[in-house]
Amino acid sequence: MIRLSLFRKKKPETLDRRPFDLLCITVAVVLGVHAPHLPWWLTLSLAAMLGLRWWQRRQKQARAPSYFKLPLVALLCGAVVFHYNTLFGREPGAALMAGLLVLKLLETETPRDARVGAAFACFALMSALLFDQGLVATILVALGLLPAIATLRALQPARPPTTLPRELLPALGLLALSVPVAIVAFLFVPRLSSPLWGAPTPEQTRSGLSDDMSPGNFSQVLLDDRPAMRVTFNGTPPPNAQRYFRAYVMWTYDGHTWNRQDDNRPPSQIEYGPAVQYTITLEATGQRALPALDVPIKAPDDASLGPDWELRADHPINDPFTYRLSSSPIYHLQAELTERDRRRALQLPAGFDPKALALGRRWRTQYGADDMAIIQAAMNLFHDDGFSYTLAPPPLGSNAIDDFLFGTRRGFCEHYASSFTVLMRAAGIPARVVTGYQGGYWNTLGNYLLVRQSDAHAWGEVWLPHRGWVRFDPTAAVRPERVSLGSSAADAASTDWAPNRWLLGWRNHWDIVNRWWNQGVIGFDTLRQHGLLTPFGVHDTSVGTLGLLLAVGGSLFAALGLLWAMWNRPDTDQARAAMQQLEKRLAAVGVARRHSEGPQHFFSRAARALPSQRDELEHLMRTYLELRYAYEEPPADLLKNFRQAARDFRPRRVVK
DSSP, X not given: OHHHHHTSOOOOOOOOHHHHHHHHHHHHHHHHHHGGGSOHHHHHHHHHHHHHHHHHHHHHOOOOOGGGHHHHHHHHHHHHHHHHSOSOSHHHHHHHHHHHHHHHGGGOOSHHHHHHHHHHHHHHHHHGGGTOOSHHHHHHHHHHHHHHHHHHHHTSTTOOOOOHHHHHHHHHHHHHHHHHHHHHHHHHSOOOSSOSSOOOOOSSOSOOOOSEEOTTTTHHHHTOOSEEEEEEESSSOOOGGGOEEXXXXXXXXXXXXXXXXXXXXXOOOEEEOSOEEEEEEEOOOSSOXXXXXXXXXXXXXXXXXXXXOOEEXXXXXXXXXXXXXXXXXXXXXXXXXOHHHHHHHHOOOTTSOHHHHHHHHHHHXXXXXXXXXXXXXXXXXXXXXXOEEOSSOOOOOSSHHHHIIIIIOEEOHHHHHXXXXXXXXXXXXXXXXXEEEEOOEEETTXXXXXXXXXXXXXXXXXXXXXXXXXEEOHHHHHOTHHHHTOHHHHHHHTOOOHHHHHHHHHHHHHHHHHHHHIIIIITOOHHHHHTTTGGGTOSSOOHHHHHHHHHHHHHHHHHHHHHHHHHTOOOSOHHHHHHHHHHHHHHHTTOOOOTTOOHHHHHHHHHHHOGGGHHHHHHXXXXXXXXXXXXXXXXXXXXXXXXXXXXXXOOOOOOO
């Protein structure tokens, strides 16, 4: 019987409440970090399941039924396939991973389960950086590791009960100590020229601009305050009224939507004045369009100029992209118009907007061959006839231009640019629509122009004899401050709410930090790593050199850690020193240790004198006896926990 008992399976240790609570907090943080790119219904469902599991274990201390888990896994997979049409890819993988992490809690009842769950949560947290590598997102992911580290620390043996802040503070210290090692790894771990995972870029792009435009589809991007690009000028920047950044030129109109068409012809003829030198750092868009100050003179490397002086990259912009340009705000574009381009610039669909067409023809009859008089009549119409600028215009019907011009008279830049171009074509003046950005915020601290998504703009170009294509912005006739001040400043100036203007300034100054992060961290690619030692005379840092620097840096930090541990090595009996500290505190409230009184008897007498702290004193007694009599060399974790518990103990009062 004795021999058989040696091989009897040991009963698994039950997980305490505190580690389980910390693990639930960890999973909740993972859900919060991934929530922006998960379906809202999946996030709410997983959050509800997490809350129910926490409540169920706290109330019953029981496992979830086994027959309940497999259907939930199947339901999760089915929901992901239903929403994404696949289980593979960045977004489906993140959704499946978050769901499996929550389901892991259903079977978490032992310390081993909790360790597996915490490790899985750390991986899930780091995967959030595949979606957003910005400064705020990186800080949130780093702070999200705190409850995971606290969970692992709470699983240490003989861990004393303490408050939640005291659980998180040591984790914060460990996270801070890891920063120097992370910097060394960031600088010297050899980088791949392409992502290891080979996953496609997210389908949702940051830029709202596209190669088509219809009245109403700018509304979302005009409300988006995220940065679109940052522009640094070599010298004095042009005035705000000249800050038009061309992206797309649209010729074709079907009665509702303007479209751009690819054209492989060389750039059209141009005469230009003094050039402006500048550098643009464009945020990831997933598109090939490179906005350029109107008009660019020459294409940078890995890009080309189209016949309408659109700048196109050779590949989609899936990462922040920096390019240098020269542009001339004063130019004469395409002095001669080919017959093909004339037909394209006068084309109008049949059966749409009869009132607008009639108005354009009436202007032609009234003003004859004076094209400038017709253009001025259109500008006067927008300025004098009750039109207003709004980002929440009423919906338009099938005859969108007629409904806008003779009905609602409320809209934003694309309504005015589209209507102006239709009126010009109806009057026999070649015209087209151009979209891009206008204005921006000049950041005086960083000395650069910040252009946000909300600075997206649309305007018109008309062809005039002996002048070529000339820009006319009908939005300026309705709301001049939109062009003279820019969209953000104009919006702030139109409201009397002072805190809004304060927040606007704070947000624009914060962009300096984001710019530094994008250039110094996100933009630290393979090319910049190979030039890391250029200031020291090494023009191309090889992989072997990077490995050597990594080994030297790692060894240096290891040596510093060893020296610190040896310097702080205690020479006294730490358990005895912590016990003496306890004895002094208890003696101060009237429970003094007697000569020849053993620790067990002393703690028992103290527990009788302090009944409200009986549990803490009994825990201290068990831990001290285990340190003294259960090991030849007490474990470091057990000793550390006893010292921490002794420092935290504060006796209240003795019951007489």
